[in-house]
Amino acid sequence: MGKQFAVIGLGRFGSNVCKELYQLGHEVLAIDANENIVDRLKHHSSHAVVANATDEAILKSLGLRNFDYAIIAIGEHIQPSILCTLILKEMGIKQVWVKAQNTQHHKVLEKIGADRIIQPEKEMGMRIAHQLDSEKIIDYIELSKEYSIVEVVATAKISNRTLVEVDVRKRFGCTVLAVKRDEQVNISPLPNDFIYEGDILVVMGHKNDIKRFENKGM
Ligand code: ATP
Ligand code: ATP
Ligand code: CA
Numbered sequence: 001m002g003k004q005f006a007v008i009g010l011g012r013f014g015s016n017v018c019k020e021l022y023q024l025g026h027e028v029l030a031i032d033a034n035e036n037i038v039d040r041l042k043h044h045s046s047h048a049v050v051a052n053a054t055d056e057a058i059l060k061s062l063g064l065r066n067f068d069y070a071i072i073a074i075g076e077h078i079q080p081s082i083l084c085t086l087i088l089k090e091m092g093i094k095q096v097w098v099k100a101q102n103t104q105h106h107k108v109l110e111k112i113g114a115d116r117i118i119q120p121e122k123e124m125g126m127r128i129a130h131q132l133d134s135e136k137i138i139d140y141i142e143l144s145k146e147y148s149i150v151e152v153v154a155t156a157k158i159s160n161r162t163l164v165e166v167d168v169r170k171r172f173g174c175t176v177l178a179v180k181r182d183e184q185v186n187i188s189p190l191p192n193d194f195i196y197e198g199d200i201l202v203v204m205g206h207k208n209d210i211k212r213f214e215n216k217g218m
Pocket of ligand 1: 012034
């Protein structure tokens with residue numbers, strides 16, 4: 001049995017979260033104030049309901065307290081997003097994830113107990129910047145202000161050498177979490193596993209260390 005999700009606010013972000021969760025086999029309740037938008041999600045959710053997400057009585061009547069996760073993606077105005085977050089946290093939903101418009105919105109959501117705050121444009125923008133910054137970096141995930149995980153393409157310089165020979169951890173303080181070659185993924189690679197040009201290395205470490213590895217190590 002899959003988990004139960006409520007997706008509230010079905011703009012571009014919310015509707016895609018909804019469709020994807022539903023495709024993954026979960027029970028998804030889709031909620032939006034706009035009837036036309038709700039109509040479009042009818043066949044991509046378990047239930048699609050027209051409702052004002054700031055109306056506590058309606059949210060209660062929809063049985064929201066029983067959901068494992070609620071994802072709030074109301075953009076336009078910050079106030080309904082904040083109000084809805086408050087109501088759902090008060091109802092006792094364990095995981096309330098909210099899309100934030102800007103830094104102030106983010107701060108308020110943090111204060112009122114949102115469990116995860118997403119700023120898609122900011123986060124995606126940063127990821128893309130890192131991909132543009134380096135031709136070697138093909139993906140980038142920020143773990144914290146200091147640490148990240150990147151995917152880098154192995155260059156000729158480190159081709160035909162083992163992880164011990166390249167000595168990523170000792171020389172650069174970074175850990176190679178996985179090596180992707182064609183369709184195969186080698187997770188937790190061993191010291192004597194070889195790297196070949198074109199392999200994709202999934203590397204975790206301090207941002208400065210990753211930068212050093214990328215510039216000097218390969
Ligand atoms: P995206 O960028 O993902 O398209 P957005 O951040 O621009 O979204 P909007 O399109 O403004 O956000 O809002 C997302 C949805 O939230 C809209 O479909 C809108 O109808 C819905 N919405 C706004 N206020 C409420 C509310 N009080 N209750 C329910 N839904 C609401
Ligand atoms: P250490 O105490 O450094 O782990 P060790 O003798 O236990 O040393 P290994 O950890 O097995 O040796 O590997 C030796 C070296 O190979 C490490 O110091 C590191 O530089 C490199 N290495 C091995 N595996 C990885 C990996 N997955 N990612 C990055 N570097 C690796
Ligand atoms: Ca928008």
